[in-house]
Amino acid sequence: xxxxxxxxxxxxxxxxxxxxxxxxxxxxxxxxxxxxxxxxxxxxxxxxxxxxxxxxxxxxxxxxxxxxxxxxxxxxxxxxxxxxxxxxxxxxxxxxxxxxxxxxxxxxxxxxxxxxxxxxxxxxxxxxxxxxxxxxxxxxxxxxxxx
Amino acid sequence: xxxxxxxxxxxxxxxxxxxxxxxxxxxxxxxxxxxxxxxxxxxxxxxxxxxxxxxxxxxxxxxxxxxxxxxxxxxxxxxxxxxxxxxxxxxxxxxxxxxxxxxxxxxxxxxxxxxxxxxxxxxxxxxxxxxxxxxxxxxxxxxxxxxxxxxxxxxxxxxxxxxxxxxx
Numbered sequence: 065x066x067x068x069x070x071x072x073x074x075x076x077x078x079x080x081x082x083x084x085x086x087x088x089x090x091x092x093x094x095x096x097x098x099x100x101x102x103x104x105x106x107x108x109x110x111x112x113x114x115x116x117x118x119x120x121x122x123x124x125x126x127x128x129x130x131x132x133x134x135x136x137x138x139x140x141x142x143x144x145x146x147x148x149x150x151x152x153x154x155x156x157x158x159x160x161x162x163x164x165x166x167x168x169x170x171x172x173x174x175x176x177x178x179x180x181x182x183x184x185x186x187x188x189x190x191x192x193x194x195x196x197x198x199x200x201x202x203x204x205x206x207x208x209x210x211x
Numbered sequence: 212x213x214x215x216x217x218x219x220x221x222x223x224x225x226x227x228x229x230x231x232x233x234x235x236x237x238x239x240x241x242x243x244x245x246x247x248x249x250x251x252x253x254x255x256x257x258x259x260x261x262x263x264x265x266x267x268x269x270x271x272x273x274x275x276x277x278x279x280x281x282x283x284x285x286x287x288x289x290x291x292x293x294x295x296x297x298x299x300x301x302x303x304x305x306x307x308x309x310x311x312x313x314x315x316x317x318x319x320x321x322x323x324x325x326x327x328x329x330x331x332x333x334x335x336x337x338x339x340x341x342x343x344x345x346x347x348x349x350x351x352x353x354x355x356x357x358x359x360x361x362x363x364x365x366x367x368x369x370x371x372x373x374x375x376x377x378x379x
Contacts, residue, residue: 073281079271080241082261084253086272087239102237105274109234115368116275118235119260121228125268132317132328146366158367161288161360165323168288168360169367195323201299203314204306205270 065113068096072104076117129176130156131198133183134165135190142166145190154182165195223249223259224268235272279365283332287339287359289346290325297353298327304349305329310342324356336361 065073071094080086087098094101108114124130137145142160149155149169158169173179183194230248238244246256263269278286293301298316305327306314313330331342343359350357 073274073276076274077276079273082257082264082272084242084257086241098239102239106237108274112277113280114274115277116234117237117273118231118233119227119272120270120275122267122270125266126224126228150367155367156369158365159362160364160366161362163358163360165360167366168362195320197317197320197323197328199315199317201302201316203302203316204311205313 065108068094069104069108069113072101073108073114076105076114128172128174129179129198130170130172131179131183131196132168132170133186133197134169134195135167135186135192136165136195137167137190137192145192148189149186152182152186154178220259220262223251224263227259227263278332282334285333285336285339286362287331287333287343288362289329289331289343289357289359291327291329291346291350291357292319292324292355293327293350294353294355295326301350301353302327305346308342308345308349310345325358 075090075094081089083089085098087101091098091101105114105117109117135145145167146158146160149158149167154171154173156170156172158167160166161168171179171182173182179198183196186192187194226249227245230245235241236244240253242257242260243253245260246253249256251259260269260272264271302314302316305311306329308329310331310333311329312332313328315328316326317328319326329346331339331346333339333342339359339361343357347354347357
């Protein structure tokens, strides 16, 4: 990753301008060309520096639902339960955290009912109780990592 | 669906979500590509995106970095048991700290006494400990207990996938 990549990553975390020719606009801003920018973004996606490039939807505003949930998984069953969640498209993210509640995941569904059904399914398939912690108020969302 | 979009937007928006779940193709004219997929003209496509972004339904069309790869290998979910009478003010204060990426109020549950969540990221373990201490100082006596849950492994990070979910 060179200086230009850093500049590009920082700029692209703020979003593509919603103008008729966004890559040209960005190329002008960064002193590059549309083609060169898109090639760099593809390379950064390919090597795993970026995980995704695209619209970030706020599913709550679209009638969908998210929740943060956790499981307390016995160590001997940890990988097995991780694989069960891996197979569910409703599970958007899953992290191990060092705590009694050692598996933390985000469920994303089109409806609140979908969340309830997913939780019931996880409890039935794993035999473990789900700690369900839906957000009640958002104070801040602004993931930005200066590089 | 959002109150700020017209009913005809709703079907288009859902298709837009499905079309871009894995990302926006890196083509020279992305709005023309989307327009072709949605079967509407390019100006209407751009206007739809502008409405959705103004409405907050699209936060932005942006790159999501792998923060581990960028050196932010330490992430801590700090959780706090904050006095209900003070949480609106203190949640806003904690959310405004530059080192906090996400900050939410969530319900307490049986065996889970914490109602304020603030996510912090750092390049070293000492960074996130320092951030936790700063939050502790800001919350003062309004906070009864806290913990920091450090992530040790990403098990899954695909983001939202509606297209592959089973229909009810």
